[in-house]
Structure formats: structure tokens, C-alpha cells
Amino acid sequence: MASARRVNVGIVGVGGMGHVHAENLARYIPSTNLVAIADVNLDRTKTMASRLAVTEVYSDYKELLRNPAVEAVVVAVPTFWKQELIISALEAGKHVFTEKPLALSLGQADEIVRAAEKSGKTFQVGYMRRFDPSYMRAKEAIDAGEVGRILMVTARSRELLIGRKVKDLPFKLRGWFADPSLGGTSLLDVASHDYDVIRWLSGSEVSRVYAEAVNLVYDYEGAGEGENYDNAIVTMSLSNGAIGYAEMGIYNVYGYDTAAEVLGTEGSVVVQAGSKTSAQVLKEKSVSNEYQNFSDVRFAQAYRDELVDFADCVIRDREPRVTARDGRAAVAIALAAVTSAKESKAVTLTSG
């Protein structure tokens, strides 16, 4: 039976991802109240707060952490801010849901894992594909033995990062995402979803990584020059003996396309890229249907369900489906992929 208790949540960061979480927490999730919002961009904070009737607004996240009404914090800031914010929130006695990726380095990830485990608070990482009905059905089939022994696991992310097709390439990319010291490159920020899917579906750890990565369409003058990638493949050796294969692209003009397949000795389970509707337009020389353009459409329900489950973990004091250690594992794979791409060699992971 659903609990009547509501968890009072404060959110830090209401940009692209944070605004989706804020709307869900305030409007669509019966077990949460959105009670406070913090963002260094105070105009953005105020606009969001007035839309969602939230009275507590701050430009400094520390004020949000000092608010005793806030039981749990949703972290949706760029990755370079996460360690400080997450550890401060845990030390302030708050439960934490953080956006992926967990951290920029293994040192940061380890400190977060330690703080999360020491705190005894609920701690969840936002790998929402684990809450999507199609990925969940794949996991159920694999765990029930329907595909037999796993041989190959593939997962992909293709998106149009800048939201539109442009006439003149290369396109100048700016902001934290374009600076590897702030965002960790697309091999961490975007492809970490795929590493997580591969670990989760296979129930296996990654032991070795080889990445081929190129930068063909973006121009990262300055900080990210020569260190960023817009298309990559990452092959992985899995501890169960199978092969993992992740594909990542961030200039995908036909839409937002994530997919996965697990091939086994008894068959295969496939998670297809989502089209907007099942209606197809059939013409003399073509068949078409419309693709979903953005992640907030494709994963609208999963973004809600991961926070519904987070609130339930807080209320029932149970372990979340995606833990700090899962977040750390994806960071380790990403960093190995970055090294592999730079040095053109396979990288062996040490267990952590």
C-alpha cells in the first residue's frame, strides 16, 4: 500500500536536468514536497520557484542545507560541483539523490562512497534507464534465464547535444560540458549511462576497456581542445567472460536514440530506440515515424519513477537500486575509456 508520508526535498541546480526533477518533485510525485530551490543563477531559481509555488529560494546551496525542513537534496549541478555539495549535504544529515556521473575522478568518487556509507542516509545516483519499462523488461528476461548465458552486451546513446541541426560545422561548443576539467568529457558525461546499463544488464563488472573516439563536428577552442569527443565506441571485457560494447554520439540529427541488446546462448533481448508514436507514415518510396527528440520525452516516466523510488527508499529506509558504488563503477570505466582514447591502448581496471 502506498505510504501517505511525503519527503520534503530541496533541489540544487535547476538548469536542463534540474528543472525536469523540480517539476516532477513539485507536481507529479505524490510522496514528495519540493520545499526549497538553490541555483547560483538566482533569476532561474526565482522563475522556477514562482512557477512551482516554492517559497524557499537561495543562490547559495549552503543556505538550503541549513534549512531544517529539507530532508533530502536532489543534486543537478555540473559534475565539478558535485563532490563538495554531496558531502556537505550528507554531513548536514540530508538524504541525497544525485545526477550522474557521480564525480570527475576516482578520488572524488571514493570520498563520496565513503561519506554516503558512513552517513547511513539514502543515497541514489540518477541512472534512470534502470527505471524505464523496456530496460527493466530486458533485465527481467536476462535474470529469468530467457537469453541463456550472456555472450555480448551492447548499449548506445545518440543525442543532438545542442538541440538543433546546424548549417556550418564545426560548431563552437562552450560551457562546462566543453571543458574536460569541469564535465569530464562525453566519455564520462554521456556514455556513463551505457557503462551502467552494461554492468546492470550483465550483472558483471568491467575488467578491461578499449576506446576509439573522434571529434568531427564540434570545436572546443580553449580548455577542451584535443580532449573532447563527439563520437566514440568503447569495448569492454566483462568479468563473466562476455564482451561489452558502448557507442556514444552527440551530434545525432534524427533525434534521441538510446538502445541496448543482450545476446545469449538461448536468444537475444533488444531494447529499441523509442519513436514518438507507433504510427507510421507509409509512402510510395518510404516508411517513416517520428523520433523522440530529447531525453526528457523518451525517459519522462523513468525520471519520475527514479524519484518515486528514491522517496520510497527514504520512507522505508531501504537500499536504492542505483548506489554510490554503482556511480563509482561507471566513473572508473569512463576514466579508463578517456585514457584508452588518448593513448590508443587497452586499459585494465583495478577493482575498487
Ligand SMILES: NC(=O)c1ccc[n+]([C@@H]2O[C@H](COP(=O)([O-])OP(=O)(O)OC[C@H]3O[C@@H](n4cnc5c(N)ncnc54)[C@H](O)[C@@H]3O)[C@@H](O)[C@H]2O)c1
Ligand atoms: N540523467 C540524464 O539523462 C541527464 C540529462 C542531462 C543532464 N544530466 C546531468 O545533470 C547534471 C546537470 O546537467 P544540466 O544539463 O542540467 O546542466 P545545466 O548547465 O543546464 O544546469 C546546471 C545548473 O546548475 C547551476 N549551478 C552550477 N553550479 C552551481 C552551484 N555551485 N550551486 C548551485 N547551482 C549551481 C547552474 O546555474 C545551472 O542552472 C550533469 O551532471 C549532467 O550530466 C543528466
